[in-house]
Amino acid sequence: MMLWLAIVACAQEAGPTLSSPALPIPELVTTPIVAEWSADEAVRALVGALAGDFPSPFRIRESLNGWLSHGDPGCPGEGTFMAGPSFEGCTAQSGWFYLGVGGYSESLSEDDLGPYVELNMMGDLTIVDPEGASIDIGGHWIAALREGPSWRAVLNGSWVEPNSPADWLATGMSGWLEYAGTVNPDGHLVSLDGALAVRGQAVQFTTVNLGVGGCGETPTGAIGIRDPSGGAWTFDFGIDCRPCGAVTFEGQPVETDACLALDGLADRVIRASGPPQ
Amino acid sequence: MIFLLACIAADPAPEAALQPLNDARLLRRLSLDLRGVTPSAEELAAVEADPAALDRYRDEFLDDPRLEERLVSYWAERYQTRIDEFQVRYYDYQLPADQECAFERAVGEEPLRLVAHISVNDRPWSEVATANYTMANPLLGALWPLDYPEGAEGWQEATYTDDRPAAGVLATNGLWMRYYTSQSNANRSRAAALANLLLCVDYLERPVTFSTTPSLADPDATATALKTDDACLACHASIEPLAASLFGYYPAIDYNRIEMAYYHAEREDLGAEVLGVPMAYFGQPLSSPADLGPHVAADPRFYTCAVKTMASLLWRREVSIDEYATIASLEQDFATSGWTARPLLRAITDTPQYRAGALSSSAAADVEARERTVRMLSVDQLGSAVEDLTGFRWTQNGCDQLANDDYGYRVLAGGVDGEQVTRAQQDPSLTWALVVKRLAQGGAITVVERELVNGGARRLFNPDVSLETLPSDPAFAAQLDTLYLRFYARRPTSAEVEADGALWTDAASGAAASVSAPAAAWSALIAVLLRDAEMVME
Numbered sequence: 005m006m007l008w009l010a011i012v013a014c015a016q017e018a019g020p021t022l023s024s025p026a027l028p029i030p031e032l033v034t035t036p037i038v039a040e041w042s043a044d045e046a047v048r049a050l051v052g053a054l055a056g057d058f059p060s061p062f063r064i065r066e067s068l069n070g071w072l073s074h075g076d077p078g079c080p081g082e083g084t085f086m087a088g089p090s091f092e093g094c095t096a097q098s099g100w101f102y103l104g105v106g107g108y109s110e111s112l113s114e115d116d117l118g119p120y121v122e123l124n125m126m127g128d129l130t131i132v133d134p135e136g137a138s139i140d141i142g143g144h145w146i147a148a149l150r151e152g153p154s155w156r157a158v159l160n161g162s163w164v165e166p167n168s169p170a171d172w173l174a175t176g177m178s179g180w181l182e183y184a185g186t187v188n189p190d191g192h193l194v195s196l197d198g199a200l201a202v203r204g205q206a207v208q209f210t211t212v213n214l215g216v217g218g219c220g221e222t223p224t225g226a227i228g229i230r231d232p233s234g235g236a237w238t239f240d241f242g243i244d245c246r247p248c249g250a251v252t253f254e255g256q257p258v259e260t261d262a263c264l265a266l267d268g269l270a271d272r273v274i275r276a277s278g279p280p281q
Numbered sequence: 282m283i284f285l286l287a288c289i290a291a292d293p294a295p296e297a298a299l300q301p302l303n304d305a306r307l308l309r310r311l312s313l314d315l316r317g318v319t320p321s322a323e324e325l326a327a328v329e330a331d332p333a334a335l336d337r338y339r340d341e342f343l344d345d346p347r348l349e350e351r352l353v354s355y356w357a358e359r360y361q362t363r364i365d366e367f368q369v370r371y372y373d374y375q376l377p378a379d380q381e382c383a384f385e386r387a388v389g390e391e392p393l394r395l396v397a398h399i400s401v402n403d404r405p406w407s408e409v410a411t412a413n414y415t416m417a418n419p420l421l422g423a424l425w426p427l428d429y430p431e432g433a434e435g436w437q438e439a440t441y442t443d444d445r446p447a448a449g450v451l452a453t454n455g456l457w458m459r460y461y462t463s464q465s466n467a468n469r470s471r472a473a474a475l476a477n478l479l480l481c482v483d484y485l486e487r488p489v490t491f492s493t494t495p496s497l498a499d500p501d502a503t504a505t506a507l508k509t510d511d512a513c514l515a516c517h518a519s520i521e522p523l524a525a526s527l528f529g530y531y532p533a534i535d536y537n538r539i540e541m542a543y544y545h546a547e548r549e550d551l552g553a554e555v556l557g558v559p560m561a562y563f564g565q566p567l568s569s570p571a572d573l574g575p576h577v578a579a580d581p582r583f584y585t586c587a588v589k590t591m592a593s594l595l596w597r598r599e600v601s602i603d604e605y606a607t608i609a610s611l612e613q614d615f616a617t618s619g620w621t622a623r624p625l626l627r628a629i630t631d632t633p634q635y636r637a638g639a640l641s642s643s644a645a646a647d648v649e650a651r652e653r654t655v656r657m658l659s660v661d662q663l664g665s666a667v668e669d670l671t672g673f674r675w676t677q678n679g680c681d682q683l684a685n686d687d688y689g690y691r692v693l694a695g696g697v698d699g700e701q702v703t704r705a706q707q708d709p710s711l712t713w714a715l716v717v718k719r720l721a722q723g724g725a726i727t728v729v730e731r732e733l734v735n736g737g738a739r740r741l742f743n744p745d746v747s748l749e750t751l752p753s754d755p756a757f758a759a760q761l762d763t764l765y766l767r768f769y770a771r772r773p774t775s776a777e778v779e780a781d782g783a784l785w786t787d788a789a790s791g792a793a794a795s796v797s798a799p800a801a802a803w804s805a806l807i808a809v810l811l812r813d814a815e816m817v818m819e
Contacts, residue, residue, distance in 0.1 A: 027616045030407050032579035034572045092372040103372065128537045142537030161533035162540050180548050199547035206547035230546050234446055234571050254568060
């Protein structure tokens with residue numbers, strides 16, 4: 005009792021404690037994320053983001069070839085890989101400006117599955133033409149191409165070329181995606197896993213398979229898209245070839261299934277990921 | 282009885298151990314701390330005539346537009362974002378070399394400007410973690426995805442247009458360019474920075490038991506240990522979920538301008554995969570990164586940390602654990618004001634710790650070791666005070682030499698570079714004295730050239746002083762009065778007047794033939810007065 009009294013006296017002497025309950029700490033206010041899109045609008049946005057050409061490392065390679073062709077031996081040097089002539093960049097005699105390190109390379113490698121060609125497109129670079137148009141690369145895009153053909157690719161980073169004829173590159177593309185594809189005699193099969201920001205939309209792939217050998221044009225796995233509110237729409241198709249996916253927003257079920265018209269997506273991914281025919 | 286004594290020892294009454302500054306020196310400290318300049322002769326005279334004017338001036342200083350700049354400097358010491366080189370450099374934006382300092386300063390000051398802006402506009406402190414806007418200048422407005430107002434000038438509110446969730450300083454590029462991460466670090470260092478800067482929770486101060494930790498050279502074993510080893514989990518159980526909430530800022534390359542300057546909304550959910558845990562705030566699940574700011578703003582530690590940080594910055598020393606009652610009292614003032622910063626600053630300037638000018642004879646040894654009754658001016662205060670008095674700003678190649686370390690002057694003068702030197706120097710040193718000497722010389726030469734040689738508007742010299750004025754003239758003594766008041770907040774003694782006159786005479790007689798002897802003499806005298814301890818201390 006004596007000890008208890010002494011402690012009380014001490015607390016009174018010392019004034020309020022550090023985390024006094026009397027302090028009006030603001031209450032936790034997390035505004036519930038309210039979808040700005042309906043499920044139908046989310047479907048349209050998702051289909052729109054994935055319509056048209058799928059991002060292609062070969063398109064980047066083509067751009068880089070064109071942009072590097074305006075350089076000279078002194079700036080940024082010869083070949084398909086610029087090694088950064090100086091930190092501040094350099095201007096070639098043509099008036100093109102080159103800054104950073106990067107480019108692309110192709111090499112022949114082999115693993116347990118046999119030989120493959122590795123296309124490595126990496127960089128932290130900016131190239132600016134004399135009119136001020138630019139291409140920016142920040143990251144790497146590595147593809148392993150095998151006979152069959154089949155391939156596996158990883159992309160981490162951002163790519164943007166505002167004047168590109170490819171809309172996905174002109175609007176900028178950013179991602180963290182692993183994907184693979186196989187061309188079978190009777191059709192194509194692709195798998196996608198990760199995140200991709202393309203055509204202004206942020207899209208998520210969770211163990212997605214598409215094409216022959218899977219469920220055809222109906223995917224397995226889950227595909228998501230970020231609502232303008234910041235919330236996530238998810239279309240979960242499972243693994244049993246359901247024609248339509250269960251729809252959730254921020255993890256909460258929405259009372260309708262959604263059918264995504266992803267016709268031709270597997271073909272577009274295949275076309276984008278193999279060398280131009 | 283034993284327990285009561287223990288209470289007193291744990292919560293010493295500072296007023297018993299500390300003697301306050303006199304009113305004039307206290308006005309000077311308040312002016313330097315809240316405006317960055319010494320008080321005017323009129324302000325000193327007003328306080329001399331009526332001590333009650335002191336608090337009125339303090340309140341005016343809290344309303345002074347220069348307070349915002351002072352807060353930027355204070356918070357720079359805490360956030361450590363005013364560094365000289367970010368991973369992304371000025372040339373990555375094709376900026377010319379003469380914009381290097383402007384770029385680095387703008388990037389580093391973005392979060393500081395936001396904190397200062399919230400403070401001086403009496404916005405609730407919660408906005409530091411929840412504001413849906415940032416502060417930007419025209420340079421940042423041109424380089425980053427910001428809706429900087431067209432045609433505007435200076436630092437303005439602006440909003441990122443890349444879909445990043447509102448999170449105050451936690452949504453600023455400046456913070457994350459300073460606290461960058463790598464793919465293997467996976468935002469952990471950023472989570473630790475968040476906890477340290479906003480909550481005063483410093484993971485690096487926690488003891489770590491390494492005996493059960495696997496070789497850091499084995500990434501798989503290390504990754505497993507982070508999830509299973511109790512010693513690792515002591516920190517990583519809360520760091521990892523916090524880090525997972527920051528993946529919209531997760532770059533593929535930490536020195537690439539588009540990877541670092543843009544929010545990557547598509548990567549928001551990668552954290553759970555990369556780190557193996559869902560995003561959470563100290564055990565509370567976050568449904569999205571947008572929940573992070575509100576959780577910080579509802580955390581009592583966020584407010585206590587703000588109080589401790591501001592008290593520490595104004596007391597120019599660490600807050601002692603013995604001072605918990607004072608901190609709690611300040612926090613009460615902070616709360617009563619609706620968690621706005623200026624009333625907190627006001628309350629801190631009322632504390633005996635702030636007003637201390639000397640120790641009483643009864644001060645205990647721990648108080649003596651802790652208190653800073655005489656404080657060095659920060660390097661920012663030195664720069665702004667000398668500029669106010671003389672018009673001199675030490676620049677080279679467009680860079681403020683006291684605000685960067687290209688040549689090292691900021692650190693040599695006791696400042697913080699944010700990377701190698703993270704605490705402001707508290708005691709004079711040889712390098713500090715050398716920088717102060719050069720600064721004083723620059724200021725003295727500048728003001729003499731401008732006002733006496735070139736006939737410019739008078740900032741420091743009295744109207745009746747000229748190059749013909751001699752120490753024997755009454756105008757000389759009156760000028761010394763002005764200098765002492767402006768520099769030291771007091772008038773000179775007759776002995777000082779005599780000594781300064783002798784110094785002036787010596788300097789004039791020793792001046793090179795190529796220069797005006799009176800100008801050289803005034804420059805020498807003012808340089809000596811400017812570097813005096815009474816000037817460069819508060």
